Amino acid sequence: MNRFHACATCIHYGIQKTEKGLYTYCQRLGYETKPHYQFNCWTPKPNVQKLMEKEMRKEDHHE
Numbered sequence: 783m784n785r786f787h788a789c790a791t792c793i794h795y796g797i798q799k800t801e802k803g804l805y806t807y808c809q810r811l812g813y814e815t816k817p818h819y820q821f822n823c824w825t826p827k828p829n830v831q832k833l834m835e836k837e838m839r840k841e842d843h844h845e
Contacts, residue, residue: 786833787820787824788818790807790817790818791826791827791830792824792825793826793827794810794811794823795808795815798811803841810823810837
């Protein structure tokens with residue numbers, strides 16, 4: 783896995799404000815989750831995808 787892979791960076795990560803505080807969940811699966819959890823169904827948000835691509839290009843130029 784890469785350092786960006788976490789629920790909080792996924793397009794399906796949702797946050798809802800409740801009486802008990804913030805409820806974080808996967809909008810696709812409907813399960814509660816935490817920002818640092820990792821699942822194989824992860825799809826990075828567009829800004830995260832760009833950061834990953836930028837980092838990969840940087841690494842390619844250092845070889």
